[in-house]
Amino acid sequence: MSFRFFLLLHVQLCLFSQLPGEVLEKQAWEKTSPQSLEDLREIQSQLQSLLPEAEKSVVSIETGDGAGSGVIISPEGLVLTAAHVIGSTGKRMKVRLHDGKRLSAVSLGGSELSDAGMLQIKGRKDLPFAPISAKDLSSVGDWCFALGHPGGFDSRRGVIVRLGRIIGKKDETMQTDSRLLGGDSGGPLFDFEGKVIAIHSRVSTQPDQNFHIPIESFLANWDFFRDQSILTLESLAEGGFLGISCQESARGLLVIGVLEGTPAEKAGIHAGDLLTQMDGKFLSTRENLTISVSQKKPGELVRLTYERDGNLLSSEIKLGRRSEE
Structure with missing residues (x-):
């Protein structure tokens, strides 16, 4: 290896070793707090650059007895909004685009638990979206x-x-x-x-x-909402019942409490178990579990898959009634 080649290689390696520092340099809006006037200007500039496109996706929703807002998230006019804005499934309403144009829409599904809701604008495939x-x-x-x-x-x-x-x-x-x-x-x-x-x-x-409402509530129940299904407090009371309380984690739902005498306790579910699946479907949020259970009737069987002490376990559970709580 010639000295010239070795020197060139050494210089390249030194330059490359500096790249991570440059890549890891935080933008002003990624810092814990702005450190200077320049940081504030950078935050302002970023906001100004995002607004023109973001604003085009926002709609005003006219329900007949009030008004709300929503955001278009597909060119075909799928809109995310709040459940209390749409009220119920299959409801006809009007939306106004950013330019004032009024279009017909119909409400899809949602959840009274998280307040997540969806509606569909009719007859368009070219809408601005976020x-x-x-x-x-x-x-x-x-x-x-x-x-x-x-x-x-x-x-x-x-x-x-x-x-x-x-x-x-x-x-x-x-x-x-x-x-x-x-x-x-x-x-x-x-x-x-x-x-x-x-x-x-x-x-x-x-x-x-x-x-x-975090976007996670929509992602976890996407198909349920799209199918014009809605979780109401009434349906929650009439559906099946497990008898557990959980908190969310990246890998599933961590059981933090099991009510005495409930189906979960009878099946041997313990506090500390990590629920990963119900009937083969991944459990990503508490609402996801609540919706899955509420769609079942008391007396129906479900299969819960969970982790305990590093072991993967599975139990078949006969759902009870919420009144048993």
């Missing part, structure tokens, strides 16, 4: 921005934007300081990559009491 985030990519401290039509559609005002950060995230709820108002319900919360991470659910008079 991409949705994958599961578990948003966390407390992330910058975000809320869009919506508070008070209903206003052509002179357009879509309203509010900048904020995620200040809390639980299984079925995300909390931010992006101030929401009446009429925002069902509108989108975006991350700083321009992806939908949540849908507005509940508003408050307090500036930091803004609650949203």
Whole structure:
């Protein structure tokens, strides 16, 4: 090996060794807090670059007895919104696009538990839409921005934007300081990559009491909602019953409590077990489990797959009635 070749190789390796440092340098919105005026300008610039496309995907929903917001997430007009905005399945309504055009739509499914809802715009395949985030990519401290039509559609005002950060995230709820108002319900919360991470659910008079439905609630029950199925508190009471409480994890649902005398206890389910599947389908959220069980009748058999002390186990369980709780 010549000295010249060795020197060239050494220089290339030194340059390459610096690349990770450059790649890992955080953007202003990825830092714990802005460190300078330049950071604030960078955050502002990123928001301004994302808004034109994001705003086009936001719709105002006219239900006949009120108004809400939603976000188009496919060119065919699939819209994510809040369950309390659509009210029920198969309901005819109108939506207004960003340019004021009114289109017909029909409500699909949803959940009164998480407040997640879907509707479908009819007769279009060329609508502007927003991409949705994958599961578990948003966390407390992330910058975000809320869009919506508070008070209903206003052509002179357009879509309203509010900048904020995620200040809390639980299984079925995300909390931010992006101030929401009446009429925002069902509108989108975006991350700083321009992806939908949540849908507005509940508003408050307090500036930091803004609650949203995480995108995970939609992803876990996508087919259920698309099939015009809705989880109501009434159907929850009439469906099957296991008798466990869980918390979510990346690998499934961790059992934190088992009620005495319930089907779960009789089947030998213990606190500390990690539920991974029910009838062969992965359990990703508590709501996912609740919907799966509520679709069954008391007395029906289900098969739970779970991990305990590193071992994979499976139990067949006869569901009970919720009144047995």
